Amino acid sequence: MSTKKRIRVGVVVGSLRRDSFNRRLAMALQKLAPAHFEFEQLRIDDLPPYDQDDDGEQCAQVKRLKAAVSACDGILFVSPEYNRSIPGVLKNAIDHASRPYGTSAWKGRPAGVIGTSQGAIGTALMQQHLRNVLAYLDMPTLGQPEAFVQFKDDLVDDEGGIANDDTRKFLQGWMAAYAAWVEAHAK
Numbered sequence: 001m002s003t004k005k006r007i008r009v010g011v012v013v014g015s016l017r018r019d020s021f022n023r024r025l026a027m028a029l030q031k032l033a034p035a036h037f038e039f040e041q042l043r044i045d046d047l048p049p050y051d052q053d054d055d056g057e058q059c060a061q062v063k064r065l066k067a068a069v070s071a072c073d074g075i076l077f078v079s080p081e082y083n084r085s086i087p088g089v090l091k092n093a094i095d096h097a098s099r100p101y102g103t104s105a106w107k108g109r110p111a112g113v114i115g116t117s118q119g120a121i122g123t124a125l126m127q128q129h130l131r132n133v134l135a136y137l138d139m140p141t142l143g144q145p146e147a148f149v150q151f152k153d154d155l156v157d158d159e160g161g162i163a164n165d166d167t168r169k170f171l172q173g174w175m176a177a178y179a180a181w182v183e184a185h186a187k
Contacts, residue, residue: 004036007182010072011041014079014090014115014126021151025116026078028155028162032175037182039076042068044093055100062096069097069105074182075139079115081126086133098137106134110185111141112178116155122148142181147174 011030015022023041030039046061048054058066069075079090098104113130115123127146134141147170149155154163162168 004034007034007037007073007179007186008071009033009037009039009074009076009182010069011039011076011078012044012090012093013041014077014087016045016089020080021116021118021155022078022080024156024160025114025149025151026076027160029076029078029114029171029175031161032168032172034176034179037179040068040072042093044089047089047092047096050092050095050099052099058096058099065093066097066103066105069109072109073186074110074112074178075106076112076178077114077130077134079113079123079126079130080117081115081119081123084125085129086126090130091133094133094137104137106137106139108185108187109139110182111139112181113141114147114149114174116149116151118151120150122150124148140181140185142178145174145177147171 011026013020013023013026042065048059079087098106111134113127115126117123131141157163162171
């Protein structure tokens with residue numbers, strides 16, 4: 001019987017597409033995590049566009065997101081790259097949960113950044129841009145190993161796991177590093 005403390009990780013998928021490659025990757029990564037880690041996909045699809053005029057009276061969806069982030073020990077961002085940067089829906093969610101100034105739900109939460117796309121460089125530029133934003137938000141973010149995953153039809157198998165042995169071993173190592181990062185930095 002494990003005596004390890006349960007670690008709660010909020011997963012933010014930066015794609016709204018029903019059959020998102022990144023949602024599939026996020027689900028597969030969860031299978032590679034230590035048994036005492038539990039994951040909750042944080043909902044961002046119903047957030048209105050961020051408007052600073054609303055900071056004084058945030059809507060129910062924003063309050064829900066901020067409460068969910070605050071309840072997490074760590075955050076896992078799994079996102080595609082749109083136009084060589086962060087998808088708008090992801091940036092919108094980040095902005096909402098960081099406002100008003102001084103009330104950021106993200107502050108101090110250890111983060112992991114990963115993603116997949118069909119391009120050869122995966123999500124390298126999105127990850128770079130997202131890391132800049134997370135640094136400003138005071139989120140300790142796993143720096144190494146980096147993972148730039150090219151999505152191919154056989155990346156995720158029919159059971160939702162990583163199909164290729166070498167890719168699975170690599171991502172198992174990435175997930176082990178992320179888990180250790182969260183445990184070292186969780187509040």
